[in-house]
Amino acid sequence: MIAGNVSYLCPVCGYAGLEEPPYDDVGCSSFGMCPSCGTQFGxxxxxxxxxxxxxxxxxxxxxxxxxxxxxxxxxxxxRQLQAVEKRINV
Structure with missing residues (x-):
């Protein structure tokens, strides 16, 4: 469940519905998985x-x-991929 209507972006595929950030403020991985591309962070x-x-x-x-x-x-x-590519200036 997305707490407080906040969602996070997958840095691999651009999926904008992650329930938690893939990494914390110091770069530690969440070990969560993106349901779109299947990447497990960390x-x-x-x-x-x-x-x-x-x-x-x-x-x-x-x-x-x-x-x-x-x-x-x-x-x-x-369209999802375009969002992440725009963010990283590909």
Whole structure:
């Protein structure tokens, strides 16, 4: 559940519905998982850069990863990806 209507952005795929920040103020990972791309913060990104994980997600067709959580109504992975690319100035 998103507390207080606050959500956080996945730095890999741009999903804006994370329930907690992927990293705290000092950079420690939450070990949470993005339901969109499947990245586990602090595990997958320990050996691969966000850009590499993003390219991998794109190469696999930008499919919704979570089997337990349905994608949001009207979910558009291309628009979602544009949000993160704009934020990192790709």
């Amino acid at each position: 595990y997958d990104d320990a050996t691969s850069a966000h850009a590499d994980l993003r390219r991998l997600w794109i190469s696999k067709g930008m499919l919704w990863w979570s089997k337990a959580q349905a994608s949001p109504s009207g979910w558009d992975p291309v």
